[in-house]
Structures are given as C-alpha cells and as structure tokens.
Amino acid sequence: xxxxxxxxxxxxxxxxxxxxxxxxxxxxxxxxxxxxxxxxxxxxxxxxxxxxxxxxxxxxxxxxxxxxxxxxxxxxxxxxxxxxxxxxxxxxxxxxxxxxxxxxxxxxxxxxxxxxxxxxxxxxxxxxxxxxxxxxxxxxxxxxxxxxxxxxxxxxxxxxxxxxxxxxxxxxxxxxxxxxxxxxxxxxxxxxxxxxxx
Amino acid sequence: xxxxxxxxxxxxxxxxxxxxxxxxxxxxxxxxxxxxxxxxxxxxxxxxxxxxxxxxxxxxxxxxxxxxxxxxxxxxxxxxxxxxxxxxxxxxxxxxxxxxxxxxxxxxxxxxxxxxxxxxxxxxxxxxxxxxxxxxxxxxxxxxxxxxxxxxxxxxxxxxxxxxxxxxxxxxxxxxxxxxxxxxxxxxxxxxxxxxxxxxxxxxxxxxxxxxxxxxxxxxxxxxxxxxxxxxxxxxxxxxxxxxxxxxxxxxxxxxxxxxxxxxxxxxx
Amino acid sequence: xxxxxxxxxxxxxxxxxxxxxxxxxxxxxxxxxxxxxxxxxxxxxxxxxxxxxxxxxxxxxxxxxxxxxxxxxxxxxxxxxxxxxxxxxxxxxxxxxxxxxxxxxxxxxxxxxxxxxxxxxxxxxxxxxxxxxxxxxxxxxxxxxxxxxxxxxxxxxxxxxxxxxxxxxxxxxxxxxxxxxxxxxxxxxxxxxxxxxxxxxxxxxxxxxxxxxxxxxxxxxxxxxxxxxxxxxxxxxxxxxxxxxxxxxxxxxxxxxxxxxxxxxxxxxxxxxxxxxxxxxxxxxxxxxxxxxxxxxxxxxxxxxxxxxxxxxxxxxxxxxxxxxxxxxxxxxxxxxxxxxxxxxxxxxxxxxxxxxxxxxxxx
Numbered sequence: 001x002x003x004x005x006x007x008x009x010x011x012x013x014x015x016x017x018x019x020x021x022x023x024x025x026x027x028x029x030x031x032x033x034x035x036x037x038x039x040x041x042x043x044x045x046x047x048x049x050x051x052x053x054x055x056x057x058x059x060x061x062x063x064x065x066x067x068x069x070x071x072x073x074x075x076x077x078x079x080x081x082x083x084x085x086x087x088x089x090x091x092x093x094x095x096x097x098x099x100x101x102x103x104x105x106x107x108x109x110x111x112x113x114x115x116x117x118x119x120x121x122x123x124x125x126x127x128x129x130x131x132x133x134x135x136x137x138x139x140x141x142x143x144x145x146x147x148x149x150x151x152x153x154x155x156x157x158x159x160x161x162x163x164x165x166x167x168x169x170x171x172x173x174x175x176x177x178x179x180x181x182x183x184x185x186x187x188x189x190x191x192x193x194x195x196x197x198x
Numbered sequence: 199x200x201x202x203x204x205x206x207x208x209x210x211x212x213x214x215x216x217x218x219x220x221x222x223x224x225x226x227x228x229x230x231x232x233x234x235x236x237x238x239x240x241x242x243x244x245x246x247x248x249x250x251x252x253x254x255x256x257x258x259x260x261x262x263x264x265x266x267x268x269x270x271x272x273x274x275x276x277x278x279x280x281x282x283x284x285x286x287x288x289x290x291x292x293x294x295x296x297x298x299x300x301x302x303x304x305x306x307x308x309x310x311x312x313x314x315x316x317x318x319x320x321x322x323x324x325x326x327x328x329x330x331x332x333x334x335x336x337x338x339x340x341x342x343x344x345x346x347x348x349x350x351x352x353x354x355x356x357x358x359x360x361x362x363x364x365x366x367x368x369x370x371x372x373x374x375x376x377x378x379x380x381x382x383x384x385x386x387x388x389x390x391x392x393x394x395x396x397x398x399x400x401x402x403x404x405x406x407x408x409x410x411x412x413x414x415x416x417x418x419x420x421x422x423x424x425x426x427x428x429x430x431x432x433x434x435x436x437x438x439x440x441x442x443x444x445x446x447x448x449x450x451x452x453x454x455x456x457x458x459x460x461x462x463x464x465x466x467x
Numbered sequence: 468x469x470x471x472x473x474x475x476x477x478x479x480x481x482x483x484x485x486x487x488x489x490x491x492x493x494x495x496x497x498x499x500x501x502x503x504x505x506x507x508x509x510x511x512x513x514x515x516x517x518x519x520x521x522x523x524x525x526x527x528x529x530x531x532x533x534x535x536x537x538x539x540x541x542x543x544x545x546x547x548x549x550x551x552x553x554x555x556x557x558x559x560x561x562x563x564x565x566x567x568x569x570x571x572x573x574x575x576x577x578x579x580x581x582x583x584x585x586x587x588x589x590x591x592x593x594x595x596x597x598x599x600x601x602x603x604x605x606x607x608x609x610x611x612x613x614x615x616x617x618x619x620x621x622x623x624x625x626x627x628x629x630x631x632x633x634x635x636x637x638x639x640x641x642x643x644x645x646x647x648x649x650x651x652x653x654x655x656x657x658x659x660x661x662x663x664x665x666x667x668x669x670x671x672x673x674x675x676x677x678x679x680x681x682x683x684x685x686x687x688x689x690x691x692x693x694x695x696x697x698x699x700x701x702x703x704x705x706x707x708x709x710x711x712x713x714x715x716x717x718x719x720x721x722x723x724x725x726x727x728x729x730x731x732x733x734x735x736x737x738x739x740x741x742x743x744x745x746x747x748x749x750x751x752x753x754x755x756x757x758x759x760x761x762x763x764x765x766x767x768x769x770x771x772x773x774x775x776x777x778x779x780x781x782x783x784x785x786x787x788x789x790x791x792x793x794x795x796x797x798x799x800x801x802x803x804x805x806x807x808x809x810x811x812x813x814x815x816x817x818x819x820x821x822x823x824x825x826x827x828x829x830x831x
Contacts, residue, residue, distance in 0.1 A: 012215060012233075012234045012235070012237075013211045013212055013215045013233075013236075014211055014214060015211075015214045016214070059236070059237065062236050062237070063236060063287070066236050066288060073210065074292070074294055076292060184277065184278075184280060187277050187285035187286075187309070188274070188278045190285065190286065190287060191273065191277055191285060191286040192274065194274070194286045194288050194289040195274055195286070195289065198267040198270070198271065198289075198291065206775075224746070224776075225746050226739075226742040226743040226745065226747075227742075227743075250735075250739075250772070251775070252735070252738055252768040252771035252772045253735040253738070253768070254662050254731040254735070256664065257664070257731060257735055260664070260667075261667065369671060400671055
C-alpha cells in the first residue's frame with residue numbers, strides 16, 4: 001500500500017484561512033499511547049482522533065467536522081477545544097463523555113481518522129504532517145469512501161445512531177438499490193448530526 | 199421604494215462562501231438560496247430564516263429556533279422513513295453574537311433537488327393543451343391525459359408516504375411538489391421522475407385524520423384554482439393515496455367532512 | 468351622489484354622510500358622528516343594553532349628521548345600513564331606523580357588509596390601491612386580499628377576535644373601558660418592559676387568541692393583579708417604577724408588563740399572518756382597518772415588516788378605523804352606483820356575514 005499524504009480540505013462556507021487537515025490510518029499499533037496523550041492533556045497531541053470503524057463515509061466525517069468548526073467560529077464550543085468538539089459532533093446526543101466512548105480512539109483502535117484544525121498560525125500542513133509521521137505507528141491510506149467502506153462497522157454505526165430499522169447497505173434489498181440504502185443511511189446520519197442538541 | 203430594496207445580508211458562515219449563494223426566493227419567513235453543500239461539487243439549497251426585527255427579541259429567538267428545528271426534525275424523520283424529501287445537511291438555530299445584540303436568525307442547508315415544481319409542469323402542459331387540443335385525435339388526447347393522471351397518482355402516493363411516516367405538510371400546493379428528473383427543453387415537460395415533497399416550513403408531526411384531510415383538501419383547492427384542466431384528475435390523487443396508505447379510509451372519510459365545511463369555520467360577527 | 472351610512476353592529480351608533488360628486492372629483496365626507504356605549508370597568512357590554520342605547524341615540528345622531536352636512540332630505544340618494552356581521556340586537560336597532568327612514572323619505576336602501584365598509588373606507592382615506600388588508604376589531608380578525616370581484620379571506624382567527632381578547636383582559640385588570648379598552652391597554656403597555664412569555668398560536672395564515680387570553684388571565688390572577696383594589700395598588704407601583712431609570716428585570720411583573728407582553732405577542736401574530744398573505748399574493752402594501760388598527764405599536768410593527776419587504780403600511784386614525792357611519796356610506800355608495808339595491812323585504816340583518824360573500828362589482 002502506498003503512503004497517502006496528509007490531506008488539506010477547504011470546506012465550502014468556511015474561511016479560506018481555516019482549512020482542515022485530515023489523515024486516515026490503518027493497522028495502527030500505538031492507539032493506547034495516543035489515547036494516553038489525550039488523557040494527559042498533552043497539547044502536542046491535540047487532534048481529533050476518531051475510531052475510523054465508526055465512520056460511514058467521507059460525507060459523514062465532514063458533516064461532523066463542519067459542525068464543530070462552525071461552532072468554533074461562533075464561540076459556542078460545548079467541549080474543551082475544536083478537536084474534542086469534532087469528536088463530540090459525531091454523536092447525535094448531548095453527551096461529551098459518551099461521544100469519546102463511542103467515536104474516540106480506544107486502546108484497541110486499529111483504524112484511525114485524525115483531524116487537525118489550524119487554530120493558530122504555527123500549525124501548518126507541514127508541521128502537522130511531520131508530527132503525525134513521527135507519532136502514529138500505522139499505514140496512512142487515502143481518506144475516501146472506498147477505503148472507509150472496508151473499515152466501517154455498519155452494525156455498530158446503525159446502533160449508535162439508533163437506525164437499526166434501516167436497510168443495511170450491501171445487503172439484498174426488498175426494494176430499492178444498495179445505493180439507495182447507502183444514501184438513506186448516510187443522510188439519516190448526517191441529519192442526526194445536524195439536529196444534535198435541538 | 200421597492201427599487202432600493204435589498205435582501206438582508208447573509209449570516210456567518212455564508213459570508214465566506216465562494217461563489218456567493220444565489221437568492222432564489224423570498225417567502226414570508228425565509229429566503230431560499232442555491233449554494234454548494236459541504237462538497238463543493240454538489241449543490242445544496244440554503245434556507246435562511248432571518249430575525250424579524252418587528253417582534254420582541256425574546257419572542258423572535260424562540261419562534262425562529264422552534265420553527266427551523268421543527269422543519270429539520272420533520273425532514274430528518276422523513277429521510278429516515280424513506281420518504282422523498284430534501285435531506286438535512288447542516289443546521290444552525292443558535293444565531294450569532296449572543297442573545298442581546300446578535301443575529302437571531304437561523305439557517306438550514308438541504309439537499310438540492312434538480313427538476314421543476316409540479317406547478318410549472320402542469321401549467322406548461324395546460325397551456326400546450328389549450329393550443330393543440332383541437333388538432334389532436336382521441337388517442338393522443340387520452341395518452342396526454344394518462345400522463346397527467348399518472349403524475350397526479352404518484353403525487354398521491356408520495357403524500358401517502360408522508361402521512362404514513364407521521365408528518366403532515368401544512369401547506370401542500372403544486373409549488374411544494376417537485377419532479378426529480380432531467381428535463382429536456384421542449385413545449386411540454388416530462389412527467390416522469392420521482393415526486394419529491396419540499397418546503398416543510400409549516401409541517402408538523404401528526405397522525406390525526408383531520409390534519410391529513412386538510413393537507414389533501416388544501417392541495418385539492420390549489421389544483422382547482424391553479425390547474426383547471428388537471429382538476430378532473432384529482433380522483434387519481436386519492437387512488438394513489440389509498441394505494442400508498444392502508445389506513446387511508448378514515449382520512450378520506452374526514453376529507454368529505456372538510457370539503458363540506460371548508461377549511462374555515464363560518465364567521466360570527 | 469349622496470348617501471347616509473348607518474352603523475350599529477357593536478357598541479357604537481354612528482351616522483356618516485358621503486358625497487361622490489357627479490363631476491368625478493374626489494369623494495367628500497360631509498359628516499361623521501357617533502355615540503359610544505361604555506360599560507363600567509371590569510364589565511363587558513350586553514347586547515340588550517347596547518340595543519337600547521342605539522334606539523335612544525339614533526334619531527339625534529341622524530339629525531346631527533344632516534345638520535353638520537348642511538343637507539336637506541331631498542339631497543340624499545340612498546340610505547346605507549350595516550347588514551352584518553355583528554351583534555344581533557344592536558344591528559336590529561340600526562336597521563329598524565334605516566327602514567323607517569327609507570319609508571318616510573322614500574329613499575332606496577343599500578345593505579352593506581361591515582367588513583367591506585372598513586376596507587373601502589381604508590382604501591379611500593389612505594389611497595392604498597390593492598393592499599393586503601388586516602381587519603382587526605372586537606369582533607373580527609381577518610387577513611384579506613382582493614381577487615376576482617371578491618375580498619378573499621386568506622387568514623382569520625380560529626376562535627375569538629384579537630380585540631375581544633384585549634377587551635376581556637382589560638376587564639380582568641380593571642382597566643377603564645373609556646374611551647375604549649384597547650387604548651388604555653396600549654397606554655399602560657408603554658410603561659411595561661419585562662417581557663413575559665405567553666402562548667403564540669399561528670397556524671398557516673390563521674391564528675387563535677383564546678388560549679393566550681386564558682394564559683394571561685391566569686397569570687394575572689396568580690400574580691395577584693386581577694380586581695379593582697389590586698389595580699389601584701399596582702398603578703402606584705408602576706408609577707414608582709417609571710421614576711427609576713432601570714427596572715429590575717427579575718422583579719414580579721406589573722399589569723403594565725402583562726399588557727406589554729400581551730400586545731407584543733398578539734401583534735406579532737397578526738404581523739406574521741399578514742406577511743404570509745403578502746408573500747402569497749405578491750403584494751407590498753398593507754392596510755390596517757378596524758378598531759385595533761388605531762394601535763400605534765401594531766402600526767409600528769407592521770411598518771417594520773412592510774419596510775423589510777420593500778413595501779409600506781397604510782393605516783387610518785380612530786375617526787375612520789373605529790366603527791363609523793361614513794364607511795357604510797362609502798361602501799354602500801360604491802355598490803349603489805353599480806345598480807345594487809336592497810328591497811325593503813330583504814332589508815334584514817345577520818350576525819354572520821362573511822366578507823367573501825359580497826360580490827365586489829365596483830372593482831376590476
């Protein structure tokens with residue numbers, strides 16, 4: 001597998017000077033160490049570290065990131081910083097601890113989504129790339145739907161969003177195509193994220 | 199006076215959006231823009247409910263929040279139930295700059311539905327029929343009418359799905375029904391494609407026969423007043439509605455009552 | 468052409484005389500007189516008392532109006548009267564007088580819809596050509612727009628009228644009925660600052676006020692603000708607070724605060740349904756008619772809404788927005804000129820008479 005570079009995403013509607021840096025890793029070996037750094041409040045490791053098996057698609061992740069960054073821009077974070085807020089934004093309910101339990105990195109995490117928002121000028125694409133390379137023991141892969149579909153734990157995602165009644169993408173459909181089921185699940189998840197706290 | 203009218207400035211974060219969102223419509227409560235979703239290659243509809251400066255700020259915030267959330271909740275629920283409506287992509291009801299002096303508005307970003315509203319499809323068809331009817335043979339006329347019947351029946355089953363999911367629309371007109379389809383330029387528009395319900399600004403969660411019957415009645419009246427040539431086919435709507443909803447019988451019985459009394463009560467002095 | 472208008476659908480007996488000059492010059496108001504029946508604070512008016520009041524005053528009002536207009540009986544072309552809607556007994560008193568005059572003077576009768584009277588008078592006074600009309604009074608709450616020879620009702624109250632809601636709350640608080648309760652509520656509301664949340668009930672273009680009245684009444688009772696003695700004590704507190712620059716926002720609300728909150732809530736509802744109708748028909752003009760239309764806060768709120776839509780608001784002062792005879796003469800004369808007459812046999816009145824039942828033959 002070739003190494004994928006750290007991706008810079010300029011989200012539409014957000015200021016150009018505030019892109020987000022995103023990297024996806026597989027076969028991560030030092031999840032426990034990374035989680036310890038978060039718990040210890042080590043600012044060098046201030047990332048949104050998301051268990052990628054809980055990520056359905058690129059759209060899913062970007063929806064949560066957008067919500068957190070928009071709340072950051074409007075000075076209404078519910079958690080400590082924009083990175084913890086990104087993890088929190090994956091959850092459909094108003095419980096920060098729960099969001100970390102369900103979406104945050106665990107000691108057993110093998111597939112990891114890392115997000116960094118350059119909230120101060122010294123945070124650049126290069127500085128983040130260098131630090132991640134030195135810190136994460138795993139294979140960086142492309143952040144796209146193809147790879148995420150291999151990683152996602154569909155049953156767990158449906159359970160967390162209370163969408164158990166929805167048809168499972170990929171399974172044989174009574175009606176509609178697998179694409180329809182996929183899209184319906186994704187849009188239901190996106191809607192749940194948008195409505196959190198309402 | 200009307201000439202120097204400017205729509206209100208866009209709220210954050212859409213001041214950053216490039217290219218700037220394009221204003222499509224100004225309703226009583228909301229402005230609807232076309233913009234991009236969180237993926238710059240995919241379009242989105244953006245509904246902005248500006249703060250209403252005529253009302254007390256406490257009341258204004260409460261109403262704006264309540265309503266955008268109610269609309270979004272209905273849409274999210276319907277997407278989950280598989281009813282064809284624009285999905286919610288992002289939402290903000292908190293306003294900006296704090297309770298005192300800030301912007302008390304709210305916004306809702308939705309999936310973009312490509313295609314015409316049913317009102318336009320029927321208007322074009324009726325205009326075309328008026329001109330050409332006399333030169334068409336009976337077979338062609340019945341073919342044409344069958345197209346309209348088919349469309350109206352599909353509208354009925356879309357509404358059945360909506361009601362079955364526990365939501366009433368509150369403002370069903372042919373302007374709030376769209377046909378998701380690739381259209382080719384022509385004298386009349388294609389009537390194929392999926393019927394998508396839009397504009398849930400007055401929607402609410404209800405399973406009452408009365409609310410459902412009023413939905414159907416309002417649409418019946420709207421078709422009667424805006425599409426006289428299509429009105430005779432309204433029965434198709436009820437057929438489609440019955441096909442799509444097993445519990446339709448009691449709603450349709452209530453519709454009879456609503457027709458008799460009208461939506462409004464009689465007026466006391 | 469000259470018409471006498473006779474209005475008695477509620478607690479006012481009013482006579483007005485209107486002239487539409489033959490040369491096409493602008494219509495002229497020749498006289499506008501009225502006498503109001505007021506009940507004491509804390510009480511509403513009973514139909515039989517109002518009817519007796521109208522019977523007592525109608526002859527004097529007609530004489531005054533004729534004298535003010537400097538007219539002889541021979542100058543009058545028709546007698547216009549309010550056919551409805553309104554309170555039965557008072558309506559009958561006025562229609563009886565109209566019939567008698569018709570027979571006595573041998574003049575044709577023209578039955579007029581009270582709401583249409585308000586609309587035509589508002590259009591005449593303000594020059595608004597095709598506005599969305601908000602008709603708000605003690606008996607009616609409607610949003611109206613003209614279309615194809617009818618004044619169509621787009622929205623209305625589902626229960627009591629907004630004016631009735633205000634009047635009844637005035638009774639709870641022992642606010643005087645003179646000159647009219649809504650006016651006194653407005654004056655008291657100007658001294659209120661603390662906004663109390665009340666129910667807000669709008670359904671599409673319709674609205675409802677009975678739940679709000681029940682809530683604000685209950686609140687007044689629970690705050691110990693209902694009744695005559697409480698009104699006096701509370702007035703003292705309100706006056707004391709007026710001296711202070713800053714009111715304590717968390718202090719117990721006064722009657723002034725309740726009036727303020729009630730007005731803010733119900734007027735926001737009215738502006739909202741009016742705006743929805745404007746968006747629906749694509750109009751930028753609003754005309755406010757009816758007794759509640761003289762409220763300055765309602766006019767101000769409506770003005771802000773209209774301005775934000777790139778339009779404007781038209782309102783009349785209490786001479787014309789409160790029930791009057793001229794409006795009946797004006798609407799009646801418009802109908803009369805199209806050939807409309809009300810034969811004696813049909814010169815009845817009715818409590819229920821919807822605005823959209825009238826065939827508006829005088830407009831395009």
